[in-house]
Amino acid sequence: MNFDLTEDQQLLVKTVQKFCKTESPVERVRKMRDVERGWTPETWAKIGELGWLMVAFPEDAGGLGGSMVDAGLILEQLGKSLVPEPYIASVALGGMAIAKAGSPEQIEQFLAPMLAGETSLALAYSESGARFNPHCIATKAEKTADGYSITGDKTFVLNGHAADRLVVAARTSGEVGDEKGIGLFIVDPAASGVTVQRVTCMDSQNVANIRFEGAKVSGGQVLGEPDGAGPLLDYLVDCGAAATCAEGAGAMQAALAMTREYLVEREQFGTKIGTFQALQHRCVDMFVETELAKGTALMAMIKLDDPDPNERRRAVSAAKWQLAKGGGYVGRQATQLHGGIGVTDEHDIGLYFKRLHILGTLFGDEEYHVRRYMNLPGFVSNVA
Amino acid sequence: MDMSFTPEQIAFRQEVREWIQSAMPKDLRAKADVDGNFDNAEVMQWHKVLAKKGWVAPHWPEQFGGPGWDATKRFIFSEEIELSGAPALSPFGLAMVGPLIMQFGSDWQKERFLPKILAGEEVWCQGYSEPNAGSDLASLATSATQDGDHYILNGQKTWTTYAQYADWIFVLARTNPDVKKQAGISFFLVDMKSDGVTAKPFLTTGNTPAFCETWFENVRVPAKQLVGEPNMGWTYAKALLGHERTLVAAVGISTRAILRIKRIAAETSEAGRSLLDHPGFRAKIARLEMKLESLRMANYRALASAQLGHAPGPEASILKLRGTEIQQECFDLMMEVMGENSLAWFNEPGVIPPRQQWVASTFNYVRAASIYAGSNEIQKNIIAKLILGLPTK
Ligand SMILES: Cc1cc2nc3c(=O)[nH]c(=O)nc-3n(C[C@H](O)[C@H](O)[C@H](O)COP(=O)(O)OP(=O)(O)OC[C@H]3O[C@@H](n4cnc5c(N)ncnc54)[C@H](O)[C@@H]3O)c2cc1C
Numbered sequence: 001m002n003f004d005l006t007e008d009q010q011l012l013v014k015t016v017q018k019f020c021k022t023e024s025p026v027e028r029v030r031k032m033r034d035v036e037r038g039w040t041p042e043t044w045a046k047i048g049e050l051g052w053l054m055v056a057f058p059e060d061a062g063g064l065g066g067s068m069v070d071a072g073l074i075l076e077q078l079g080k081s082l083v084p085e086p087y088i089a090s091v092a093l094g095g096m097a098i099a100k101a102g103s104p105e106q107i108e109q110f111l112a113p114m115l116a117g118e119t120s121l122a123l124a125y126s127e128s129g130a131r132f133n134p135h136c137i138a139t140k141a142e143k144t145a146d147g148y149s150i151t152g153d154k155t156f157v158l159n160g161h162a163a164d165r166l167v168v169a170a171r172t173s174g175e176v177g178d179e180k181g182i183g184l185f186i187v188d189p190a191a192s193g194v195t196v197q198r199v200t201c202m203d204s205q206n207v208a209n210i211r212f213e214g215a216k217v218s219g220g221q222v223l224g225e226p227d228g229a230g231p232l233l234d235y236l237v238d239c240g241a242a243a244t245c246a247e248g249a250g251a252m253q254a255a256l257a258m259t260r261e262y263l264v265e266r267e268q269f270g271t272k273i274g275t276f277q278a279l280q281h282r283c284v285d286m287f288v289e290t291e292l293a294k295g296t297a298l299m300a301m302i303k304l305d306d307p308d309p310n311e312r313r314r315a316v317s318a319a320k321w322q323l324a325k326g327g328g329y330v331g332r333q334a335t336q337l338h339g340g341i342g343v344t345d346e347h348d349i350g351l352y353f354k355r356l357h358i359l360g361t362l363f364g365d366e367e368y369h370v371r372r373y374m375n376l377p378g379f380v381s382n383v384a
Numbered sequence: 385m386d387m388s389f390t391p392e393q394i395a396f397r398q399e400v401r402e403w404i405q406s407a408m409p410k411d412l413r414a415k416a417d418v419d420g421n422f423d424n425a426e427v428m429q430w431h432k433v434l435a436k437k438g439w440v441a442p443h444w445p446e447q448f449g450g451p452g453w454d455a456t457k458r459f460i461f462s463e464e465i466e467l468s469g470a471p472a473l474s475p476f477g478l479a480m481v482g483p484l485i486m487q488f489g490s491d492w493q494k495e496r497f498l499p500k501i502l503a504g505e506e507v508w509c510q511g512y513s514e515p516n517a518g519s520d521l522a523s524l525a526t527s528a529t530q531d532g533d534h535y536i537l538n539g540q541k542t543w544t545t546y547a548q549y550a551d552w553i554f555v556l557a558r559t560n561p562d563v564k565k566q567a568g569i570s571f572f573l574v575d576m577k578s579d580g581v582t583a584k585p586f587l588t589t590g591n592t593p594a595f596c597e598t599w600f601e602n603v604r605v606p607a608k609q610l611v612g613e614p615n616m617g618w619t620y621a622k623a624l625l626g627h628e629r630t631l632v633a634a635v636g637i638s639t640r641a642i643l644r645i646k647r648i649a650a651e652t653s654e655a656g657r658s659l660l661d662h663p664g665f666r667a668k669i670a671r672l673e674m675k676l677e678s679l680r681m682a683n684y685r686a687l688a689s690a691q692l693g694h695a696p697g698p699e700a701s702i703l704k705l706r707g708t709e710i711q712q713e714c715f716d717l718m719m720e721v722m723g724e725n726s727l728a729w730f731n732e733p734g735v736i737p738p739r740q741q742w743v744a745s746t747f748n749y750v751r752a753a754s755i756y757a758g759s760n761e762i763q764k765n766i767i768a769k770l771i772l773g774l775p776t777k
Contacts, residue, residue: 129653129654131654131655197735199728200729201728268518270523278765332712335589336760340513342589344587350589353589354589
């Protein structure tokens with residue numbers, strides 16, 4: 001085993017750090033909260049120019065031939081200063097869907113402009129009542145003469161309010177909950193029959209509720225097999241979950257660093273509050289959670305492309321659990337140790353508290369991943 | 385031993401419950417029914433309804449306009465109020481400066497201030513904390529120097545809750561810098577309209593304008609607005625901390641919050657089944673409710689002791705500690721039950737159900753419960769020192 005970064009990876013991390021410092025320090029989040037989009041096409045274009053949107057994709061899809069591990073390294077750094085650009089939605093979800101299942105024409109038309117930072121993408125899969133289960137899809141795709149007609153409601157679509165193209169999961173056959181009978185379709189959100197309602201979220205990274213009322217898609221907009229995308233969708237949501245783990249590990253590191261700094265600076269009772277052992281131990285616990293989350297985020301990324309999907313699920317669920325639990329702990333304690341200033345909107349620590357809740361919830365909260373984990377084959381098979 | 389309420393107490397509870405139902409104005413009722421947040425105007429509206437009934441200050445002696453209830457009746461009353469989802473009244477006049485004036489104030493102060501607090505005609509705020517004096521309140525730097533029959537106040541207070549709506553502020557300020565920190569502090573009543581007072585509101589993480597930075601720049605305060613003796617402010621402020629110790633546990637608020645969790649669970653479904661019927665979620669709610677039952681019992685023990693007239697002990701720290709933890713866990717679980725809805729933040733009505741509208745905001749803000757009124761770390765220090773008698777450096 002070797003978890004050392006290659007020279008290229010080290011350089012990548014350094015460049016992202018530098019970029020975050022100059023282009024998107026945490027203060028920027030405050031401005032972005034007041035912008036409807038929540039991010040700017042200019043910054044997105046710069047990220048594209050730097051090639052960071054390509055790292056996770058194979059060369060034949062226009063990528064740099066790296067993997068999600070490299071994307072994770074980028075996300076971890078972006079997470080430290082809460083960069084709001086839609087990396088997860090465009091790369092780990094929408095982009096990955098097209099890269100995995102798209103035809104050369106689809107890749108050329110829909111993925112290439114995203115890789116260049118000219119467009120952004122979203123994956124519209126979640127529905128009310130699905131409770132994170134990617135196969136709980138009631139939205140229907142009905143066959144028409146030259147394609148499909150989509151009807152149904154999607155909720156909390158990450159970057160759904162801003163994406164140039166949506167990858168929509170809809171059912172061509174079977175029942176809600178079935179893995180079979182799900183198709184993925186590339187849809188223009190401006191097309192007729194599509195209504196996008198922006199939903200503001202606790203951080204600036206907004207989402208959308210999207211209604212499809214007989215929205216027409218042509219045969220050229222079908223991604224892969226129209227009834228066989230269930231396993232891919234499951235994979236994509238795991239990609240999203242692993243991505244939140246990487247970004248979350250970055251956010252945890254930043255929240256920890258800020259808290260440590262505060263304990264070193266703040267004085268009460270004639271001494272630095274960092275001299276109080278009760279607070280030292282709390283800070284140490286935050287550190288332990290953060291280090292564990294860094295490791296499990298890496299594990300999730302490495303196992304994403306394991307040939308055994310259950311190996312992938314095991315790793316992603318364990319990592320997501322660590323993020324939800326550990327990230328929640330770090331967010332709460334960071335606030336507590338800042339005292340009153342920690343619950344003011346002015347102070348940055350609250351932004352981390354909010355983002356950590358969101359990252360902990362997206363693509364399955366703690367409860368969901370515990371249940372998925374305990375029901376994986378292998379969990380009890382070695383008991384007898 | 386006896387754990388029951390008397391028939392009279394039970395009847396009293398019923399009377400209070402029915403009265404709240406009939407007396408709460410319709411628009412407030414509608415908000416309370418979906419656990420909405422109340423703004424300052426609504427809080428004062430409810431204050432006046434209670435004042436008219438004579439129930440606004442349950443813990444005030446009858447001579448000052450209180451209803452003359454004993455500790456148990458006061459407890460029942462506050463529990464019913466909290467359970468109803470009614471607006472929480474501002475504590476600064478009713479629970480803090482009012483009782484302090486009764487105990488230590490002059491006749492002039494009693495006549496001038498108490499009736500207006502009761503009637504809700506004057507709103508108060510608390511000027512204790514400063515940027516560099518939080519947990520270590522005694523090192524406050526705001527100064528008051530005597531100038532004839534006035535004091536001149538200079539300094540900055542912070543976290544002053546609702547100072548932007550307040551008519552008056554009670555202030556701890558240093559009148560003698562040459563003695564032990566605690567011994568040189570006096571207690572002042574200051575008109576917010578005085579020249580030189582500015583309050584600048586800022587937002588909490590819950591996106592509510594709940595507190596202010598408050599500045600005093602050569603503010604002239606008549607000497608008759610100093611409470612009690614000069615340099616005794618610390619002693620007075622500490623005496624206040626023992627008041628109404630059975631209320632800090634906020635058992636009623638948490639009982640209401642658990643009901644709210646159940647209601648949200650009932651309106652949230654997973655694969656067609658309500659979360660309330662889901663064994664996993666039910667168990668989580670049950671755990672929290674059992675935790676609250678332990679606290680309720682601890683609260684009853686403190687209550688019974690208060691009813692028998694025993695002096696307040698450090699057990700109030702247990703109530704504060706566990707009470708705020710439970711309040712926070714209620715909102716953690718509420719957010720969890722809401723699932724993806726918990727990501728939404730101040731959207732127009734209809735995006736998420738009305739009962740869920742304010743949860744995320746409070747989830748953020750309720751972190752403050754373990755910070756204000758003596759942080760939970762400070763409470764633990766008190767227990768370690770005063771109850772367990774552990775050695776200090
Ligand atoms: C929502 C809200 C409303 C408020 N309203 C008012 C108001 O109306 N009027 C008013 O005067 N004040 C108000 N306060 C201020 C409140 O009383 C202070 O925030 C509190 O005393 C803590 O002080 P601090 O914020 O300066 O934190 P600090 O004292 O700096 O504490 C920072 C951290 O260090 C810990 N710590 C400090 N000392 C020790 C120790 N000895 N051992 C271990 N840990 C320690 C604390 O627990 C905390 O975790 C309010 C605060 C909040 C959050």
